[in-house]
Amino acid sequence: MRFFFMPVFVTLIAVLTAFSCGAPHGEKNSASPRNEQPATVTLATAVAGELEEAIEVTGSLMPWREATVSIEVDGRIAALSADLGSLVTAGSVIARIAPEEYQFKVRQAEAELKAAEGDLARATNLAEKEMAPQQQVDDLARRVEVARVALDIAKKKLADTELRAPFDGTIAKRLVNEGEYVRSGSALFLLVQTTPLKFVAPIPERYAAGVKNGMRITITPTTGEPLIGTVRRVGPSVDQQNRSFMIEAETPNPGRAIKAGSFATARIVLPGKQTVLVVPETALVSFAGTDKVFVLEGDHLEERIVTVAGRRGTTVAIEKGISPGDRVVTSAAETLYHGMKAVPRGE
Numbered sequence: 001m002r003f004f005f006m007p008v009f010v011t012l013i014a015v016l017t018a019f020s021c022g023a024p025h026g027e028k029n030s031a032s033p034r035n036e037q038p039a040t041v042t043l044a045t046a047v048a049g050e051l052e053e054a055i056e057v058t059g060s061l062m063p064w065r066e067a068t069v070s071i072e073v074d075g076r077i078a079a080l081s082a083d084l085g086s087l088v089t090a091g092s093v094i095a096r097i098a099p100e101e102y103q104f105k106v107r108q109a110e111a112e113l114k115a116a117e118g119d120l121a122r123a124t125n126l127a128e129k130e131m132a133p134q135q136q137v138d139d140l141a142r143r144v145e146v147a148r149v150a151l152d153i154a155k156k157k158l159a160d161t162e163l164r165a166p167f168d169g170t171i172a173k174r175l176v177n178e179g180e181y182v183r184s185g186s187a188l189f190l191l192v193q194t195t196p197l198k199f200v201a202p203i204p205e206r207y208a209a210g211v212k213n214g215m216r217i218t219i220t221p222t223t224g225e226p227l228i229g230t231v232r233r234v235g236p237s238v239d240q241q242n243r244s245f246m247i248e249a250e251t252p253n254p255g256r257a258i259k260a261g262s263f264a265t266a267r268i269v270l271p272g273k274q275t276v277l278v279v280p281e282t283a284l285v286s287f288a289g290t291d292k293v294f295v296l297e298g299d300h301l302e303e304r305i306v307t308v309a310g311r312r313g314t315t316v317a318i319e320k321g322i323s324p325g326d327r328v329v330t331s332a333a334e335t336l337y338h339g340m341k342a343v344p345r346g347e
Contacts (some may be wrong), residue, residue, distance in 0.1 A: 038341035042331035043296060044280050048324050050273040051310050051317045055211070056265065059201025061221060063192035064250065065167060070187045072160040073097055077180050082189065084174055088165040095176075095188050097161040102154070109154040118262035120144050129283045150330065169193040170256070188334060194260050195253040199229060202244035210270040217249045221264045227251045231268070276309045276317040283328040284308070284316050293322060294329040294336050296344065303338035 009325050063286055075097035082094040120140040126132035173190035175183060215231045229251030238245050249266070283293045284306075291308050294301045306321030322328065329336060331345070 001241060024269060036341065038299065038343045039292075039301075039336065040345050041296065041301075041329045041336075041342045042109055042345050043327040044283060044330045046277040046279050046318070046322050046324060049278040049317065051276045051312075053202060053270045053272065053274050054310075055207055055270065057201045057203060057267045058263070059199055060267050061197045061219070061251070061253075061258055061260060061262045061264050061289070062200050063169075063172075064196050064198045065169070065230070066172070066191040067166055067191050068187045069094070069163065069189045069191050070185050071095065071097060071163050071182055072184055073102065073157055075101065075161065075181065077176055077178050077182060077188075079123055080174070080176070080178055080188075082165075082171045082174070084171055086171045088169060088171065088191070090165055090167045092165050094165050094171075095163040097163075097182075099158060099161045101295065102158040103163055106151070106154040106158050109147065110152035113144065113151050116144040116147040134218065136206065136327050139304050143296075153174045163188060165191060167191070167193055167253060172260075179193045192260055193255050194258075196229075196250045197253045197258060197260065199247075199249040199251050199266060200230075201249075202239070202242065203247055203268075205238050205243045205245065208238070208245060211247060211268060215268060217268050218267050219249065219251050219260050219264050219266045221258050223262075224257060227253075229266075242244075274319070276310060276319055277322055277324060277326075278315050278317055279286055279322075279328050280330045281314050281316050282330045285333045293318075294333055294338075295322060296327045296329065296342055299341055299343070301336055301338065301340045 014211055077095060078098040079096045081092075081096075082088055086094075086252070088094055120137070120143070123132050123137045123140050127137045169191045170193075171189050172192045174188075175190070176186070176188050180189070199217070210233065213231055213232055213234055217229045217231055218226050219229050220226045229249045231247055231249045233248040235246035279293065285292050285294075290305060292303055292305050295304055296302075304321045304326075307319040309317040309319035311317070327344075329342070334344075
C-alpha cells in the first residue's frame with residue numbers, strides 16, 4: 001500500500017510547487033522599475049570657485065636646541081645648582097668641581113711667573129752694562145712667556161671647575177650626583193631649549209618646488225591652540241624609501257606649555273590657487289573610500305565618481321567628476337542609485 005500512494009503524493013507536491021512559483025513571477029514583472037514613481041529631490045548647482053592649495057603633514061615638536069653639557073676638568077663634584085626640570089639662563093653656574101687643587105696650581109704658576117720676571121729684569125740690567133750676554137736675556141724672556149701661558153692655563157682650569165649653561169633652557173636629564181669623582185669630558189646634564197620649539201616633519205616629494213624658507217606654517221599640537229610658525233630649514237635631498245624631504249620650522253611655545261617631543265599636525269599654504277567646483281557637503285556620498293555625487297540629467301539621476309580637493313565649512317571643493325552648472329542632489333543622496341527617476345522639489 002505504501003508503494004502505491006508515494007508516487008501520487010510526490011506528484012501532487014510538484015504540481016503545487018510549480019503553481020506557487022509561477023504567481024510571484026508574474027507579480028514581479030508587474031512591479032517593473034519602469035513603473036516606479038520618480039523621487040523628489042533637492043538640487044544645488046555646481047559653481048566654480050578658487051581653493052588655496054595646502055599641504056597637511058604630521059610631525060614632532062622638538063627642542064630648538066639641545067646639548068649634553070660636560071665638565072672640562074677632573075675632580076669631585078662639590079655642588080649641583082640644577083636638577084631635572086630646572087630653568088637655567090646662559091652663563092649661569094649649574095655645577096661646581098672642588099676647586100682647591102686648581103687654586104694651588106694658579107698660585108704655583110703665579111710664583112713661577114714672578115720668579116721668571118725677576119730673573120729677566122736682572123739679566124736685562126746686566127746686559128745694559130755689558131755684564132751679561134744678550135742670549136741669556138733672550139732665554140729668560142722666553143721663560144717669562146712660557147710662565148705667563150702656564151698661568152693662563154691654570155686660571156682657565158680653575159674657571160672650568162664651574163660648569164655654566166651654554167644657552168637658556170631646561171634641564172632634561174641630570175646624569176651625576178654630588179660627591180662623585182668625574183673625569184674631564186664627563187657628561188653632567190642634558191640641556192634643551194623649548195622656547196621656541198622646532199617642528200620637524202617629512203614633506204611629500206611632489207611639493208619640493210613649492211616649499212621654501214620663510215613660509216608661514218600653522219602647527220596644531222595634540223593639546224593646546226594652533227600656533228603660527230615659520231619654515232626655517234628645508235632638506236636638500238629626498239629620502240629614497242618614502243619619497244619625502246624634511247623641513248624644520250620655528251614655532252613659539254608660550255609659557256613652555258608644550259613639551260618637547262610632542263606629536264603635532266601642520267598646514268602649509270602654497271602660493272597660487274586652484275580652480276574647483278563647489279557643492280554643498282550634503283551632496284557628497286562616501287563609501288569604501290570612494291566619493292560620489294548624483295547629478296540630475298533630464299528625468300533620471302547619474303552617479304558621478306568625484307575627486308575631493310578640500311572642505312570648508314558646509315561646502316566641498318570638487319576637483320574632478322562634474323562640470324560647471326551640473327545640478328547635484330543634496331537630499332537623501334545615500335538612498336539614490338544610478339538611473340533612478342527623479343524630479344526637482346517644487347516642480
